[in-house]
Amino acid sequence: MKLINSLIGGFVGAIALNILHETVKQYYEKAPRIDLLGEEALEKSLDAVGIDPPEGKNLYLATLAGDVISNGLYYSAIGFGSTKNIYIKGAVAGLAAGVGALQLPEPMGLDDLPVTYSKPTKALTVSWYLFGGLVAAAVIKGLESKRKF
Template identity: 50%
Template sequence: MSATITPTLSQALGSGLAGAIALNVLHETVRQFVPDAPRADLLGERSIVKGFEAAGEQPPQGKKLYGLAMLGDVASNALYYSLVGVSKEQPVVAGAALGALAGIGAVTLPGPIGLGEAPTKRTTATAVMTVGWYLFGGLVAGAVFKRLKS
């Protein structure tokens, strides 16, 4: 009789972090070479600027703004992708669903919330890459979680 290991919060968070890092490495690498690549970095920067301005503060600029955007993106995606731990039996399927939903949200929500549509929806190729890359991050999170729990 084999013992099963109960997934822990740290396994879920670690898996989410792996998915978030994979997503960000893909975003940041491809955008250097592909003109139609999504620009999640710009969405992050715009949201930070909006937050600072709403608080009546001067937003950071340049490398500091970019660094905060990357930190916020990795942290928020890591927490989101850690939800793969909810599906103990099918974490890869859960990761795929989470990734697809995140990608669809990244294409459809920035415009209505005032961050602009161009970073993730300026062309059909941009939108497809956006959904695909978030799907990739979710699959990585699911696969890592599956491996950690076995």
């Protein structure tokens, strides 16, 4: 049951992160464009193995699905072990993902501008991943608390 609770919490955190991203990018020009970074990564990855990447809306949807799956599995790790300091684990996981989103694109040969465009863009990138980690931690904690009764 712990594994299921961790997976549920991880995926809720990932979905919350994506809802936040998709909403804010429509209204704030300096919002991180994690979607653009993901699309570039998917295109380059598929090109590298000789597969034609999807285009347009299909590229966007494939990237969104990959993002939810990868972040959901990543955030699920927050639930492993004790729930004693789960909010600290959620915060550390979220901050690590956010800093990674800023630091890893360039060494990976990707354009980092969608997440490093400005100081507010950088701050929001890290904050959104932190938010996802904390949501995951809260859901996991809640599910684990109900399990004990």
